[in-house]
Amino acid sequence: MKFIDEYRDPAAARQLAAAIARTVTRPWTLMEVCGGQTHAIVKFGIDELLPKEIRLVHGPGCPVCVTPLELIDKAIQIASRPGVIFCSFGDMLRVPGSDRDLLSVKASGGDVRIVYSPLDAVQIARENPGLEVVFFAVGFETTAPANAMAVFQAEREGLRNFSLLVSHVLVPPAIEAILSSPVNCVNGFLAAGHVCAIMGTAEYEPIAQKYHVPIIVTGFEPLDILQGVLMCIEQLEQGRAEVENQYVRAVRTKGNEPAQEILRQVFRVISRKWRGVGEIPQSGFGLAEKYSAFDAEQRFGVADYHAEESSECMSGLILQGVKRPHECPAFGTRCTPERPLGATMVSNEGACAAYYRYRRT
Ligand code: SF4
Secondary structure, X not given: OOOOHHHHOHHHHHXXXXXXXXXXXXXXXXXEEEHHHHHHHHHHOHHHHOOOXXXXXXXXXXXXXXXXXXXXXXXXXXXXXOOEEEEEOHHHOOOOOOOOOHHHHHHOOOEEEEOOOXXXXXXXXXXXXXXXXXXXXXXXXXXXXXXXXXXXXXXXHOOOOEEEEEEEEOHHHHHHHHHOOOOOOOOEEEEEHHHHHHHOOHHHHHHHHHHOOOEEEEOOOHHHXXXXXXXXXXXXXXXXXXXXXXXXXXXXXXXOHHHHHHHHHHEEEEEEEEOOOEEEEEEEEEEOHHHHHHEHHHHOOOOOOOOOOOOOOOHHHHHOOOOOHHHOOOEOOOEOOOOOOOHHHHOOOOHHHHHHHOOOO
């Protein structure tokens, strides 16, 4: 298949692995930021192909995993109300809240619907003027433009029964939080290619300079990741710390400027709580003043609700690259994809789920 097989070619992968082995002279820890990259690494055994000097740790780039417990609880509270149609992408339905998940709300009669686009939720709002329609807007910079467009469209049509429960987070502040942590062990990053396809690469330049770390914008196929590792190791071995773009087939330096413009119009940057990590300053989007009437937290009076996370789940340490999933005592025993204790075991992009699925124990 064009554009898939080419990036999974075993002979080319072995060549890249050999080039990495020739280049590396001492131990380095690299973090892939995105959960999609984590899954590719574990699924294709990329980490096992690398020389022992290179340790890959898994970053906070799974949007389902970093959505805080209290936002899941808020979603459940809103979805449980009569007269509400709660719309979400399917992967949020099994994420555990404090005592249940959205799927159990649906099972007990709540109108919880899986949609494939936020504009589907706008359409549902159009068709149901007597009901409140809420879309669960979760994700990084990648999914934010479509959600911004949904609000923009609802505003233009005067749809007053549509709102967003917003849980958008931003990658560069999370990278900074990891680098400034006293337990940081990361020497270089494979940044998420799809985020940079929207936002461009400029935001990473000051981080690479300030913390003297190479940041390689990387794709998601095995050869992308191996090439990203090679580029990162070359920089580390040469003492360089630059932003480089491996994913040139999708990422331009300036990113997608029309998408950035709609983000500027509809959202504003605010501090956000990350599940397992805590609050990171200026690390997410909230609705801009002009669109605050579309804020579901305000509309349903749940903005002040707070919840404490389970002390047993160490996903916060996993999302910062300090621990790996099989180092959690609950992994594969008290915590499995069927009975998850934490979000990194629920999501398809979660590191714990990847280790469980591909039997890294
Ligand atoms: S295995 Fe389960 S309990 Fe342990 S860190 Fe992962 S999600 Fe949390």
